[in-house]
Amino acid sequence: MNTADLGLPVAVPSTALFTDQYELTMLQAALRSGTADRRSVFEVFTRRLPEGRRYGVVGGTGRVLDAVENFRFDETILGFLRERAILDEPTLAWLADYRFRGDIWGYPEGEVYFPGSPLMRVEGTFAEAVLLETVILSILNHDSAVAAAASRMSVAAGRRPLMEMGARRTHELGAVAASRAAYVGGFHTTSDLAAGFRYGIPTVGTSAHAFTLLHDTERDAFTAQVDSLGSGTTLLVDTFDVAEAVRTAVEVAGPGLGAIRIDSGDLLLIAHRVRQQLDELGATKTKIVVTSDLDEYAIASLAAAPVDAYGVGTQLVTGSGHPTCSMVYKLVARADSEEPGAPLRPVAKKSMGAKSSLGGRKWAARRLDEDGVATAEVIGTGTVPAELADRQLLVPLVSAGRVVAREPLDAARARHFAARDGLPLSATQLSRGEPVLATEYV
Template identity: 75%
Template sequence: MDAALMPATASTASTALLTDRYELTMLQAALRSGAAQRRSVFEVFTRRLPDGRRYGVTAGTGRVLDAVEAFRFTTPQLDWLADQHIVDDATLAWLSDYRFGGDIRGYGEGECYFPGSPLLVVEGSFAEAVILETVILSILNYDSAIAAAASRMSAAAGTRPLIEMGARRAHEQAAVSASRAAYVAGFAATSDLQAGFRYGIPTTGTSAHAFTLLHDSERDAFTAQIESMGRGTTLLIDTYDLAEAVRTAIEVAGTELGAVRIDSGDLLMLAHRVRRQLDDLGAEKTRITVTSDLDEYAIAALGSAPVDGYGVGTSLVTGSGHPTCAMVYKLVARAASDDPDAPLVPVAKRSAGAKSSRGGRKWGARRVDQDGIAEAEIVGTGPVPRDLADRQLQVPLVRGGEIVGREPLAAARQRHLRSREQLPMSATQLSKGEPVIPTEYVTRSGHAG
């Protein structure tokens, strides 16, 4: 089975305590008031994009599905909640049988999004939906931030491949999630073996400076690597003198050497020098990979350099300055009463300032012009206008508690490429700006609101 389609199993670690305490105290109070079983609709959205960003990227959806499936309270967890007096016995009894039995719809993984986009809609009883808030937000906020940075980097790189190599710059589990998100948004490979094992992402890597320093000479190090990995390997050439390293590399490996890597210095200048030297030595097909604190701006600046690929670490796993997306999980509709057949009524936070929200279960669609280029994000409640019926962005993810939206990472990767290509060309400009398309709200009557 494709690694990206592997379901959570009984041995999967419980995600139930990846939550804030107030989720459970709200649950306890709602159980006592009798409102816990009211049908409710929660929505994940962001009020704004990170400063200067032109679009966002939905990522982590597959991980959310795994987390929802593994959201089961174990006996040790329940015992701990009891020992800490976090909730009462009635609530503990309810939690012991918890299984999410509602519905979830959302933007397909890899899809671009904008302020107000209803990225995830969770519908069920208040009790079963409210306690998913923290784990859902923690996944979507981080993964989408990494994917947005990765998308900007892959757009800047063009056809040149990108390697994710930030495992040593992040929490060990966050590093795995970052690899996955980066792959969705266009990276070709990762250095993180756990990400490769868990998600089927191609892995790559050869040696660090320590390997060269271990040996008595650079020649000895290169010889050992070639004998071990073959002539197609990548030699790290900036431990000592760069020009001497290139000469030694070709002497040892011959003109069939796969690639060289430059990890420090003025990469633009050094890439030109190394390319010229490799060509003079007859190694025209030997590729040049550059690393060293790259971000999307550095990658764009190297666009005219004779570089064949990039390795990106720190900037990627920190979201290139924006490590979260400010996504929120808000109640937008609830049943009018405790009656199971009661209609839903919109609810919304009406406080002053920028933290108000819009009520009602929403759909999202993208209007395009006659050339197929996106011109607006349409968010509405009620019936979808006929002209947007085939432009809806939400897909079924969970139905009646059953996961229905799992897909291979390759599908999310292709969706992102199609979605980004549909945006106006200015979307991938690295200069700061407003969202590349506006968000328009449509009322039940079909009019803009």
């Protein structure tokens, strides 16, 4: 869901300067050499998953579509480029009319991926497609990293709710994107109101330690919060003595207290003690929420604890140790001339070591066993084998410059759960390992 779905106005700034300068200087040189209009195919892929990860998660596709739609060079942007003498006048004139009019195919948001997966395929003239490289990679690398971390945390949490609370640990705009990606990966709510406004994600939040310290006593703070928010609120109980705070919280709010939050200490030990104390005080339905620099491993270690929900911040918005997915955007095919019907021929970088790439316009499909469990990621450049024809992974996203794949955020979230459930069980192990599916080239 986004604010368009909610009927709320949103300012849509141009994304044209979310790029590297060399995209524009390449454009200028191609215009001069007469190669700018050659039909070209670029693909986004990663050569490897982050160390130890068993699958990746596609995040940010919806944001890419927004960015492509809003990639426009208005007079202010053109004036900046002119003032800096970055481009010549013929190139600036060309940019003034820029609209992406090509096609984009890709793995739908929420899908899982593996090394070599052609996550996005951008087709058009070289000039119009090359300009999108940086903004597409910027979005996909960030959002997919957060979505993958969120997915792992979702697996570790089981059916317990997850709250995204990382806005203060990252860039203010990155925080909104991270909230969105976390929701796709399995989180339930966010503390970031901008994310709630922009994407319709449910929001949560009550108070911090500062609110307790503001008051003369902890009881005064709890009383003020309950008077304002009701007995169903969540009270933070680790500012001073946890046991005393829990007792005071129940006395103030009654046995119908919604929840208590623990933000420090030995969470496993404290959660057991607090659960026992709450039950003895008659607050048997009061939930226990834990925060405090959690990651997927910490969440998994609390699986046997009487914890009802987790709040995660720093580790989530930084990809839990892997803040990027190392995705690249490579030219894989291009026409030999600017003639509209000129055939495409494969091209590829032939670097020494691990930076070489495979040329050709690719398709991708997922092979399944008789039980419907995925067994391989199959990638090819020719005809799709008949047995894989109905299991292809790329879908149309943009057709002749028009976005054709708008969908609610909940659809991407549901797709992720279904894709993850279709992987071998070892995919959900948190221990380090190789990608759960091998990549086969045919």
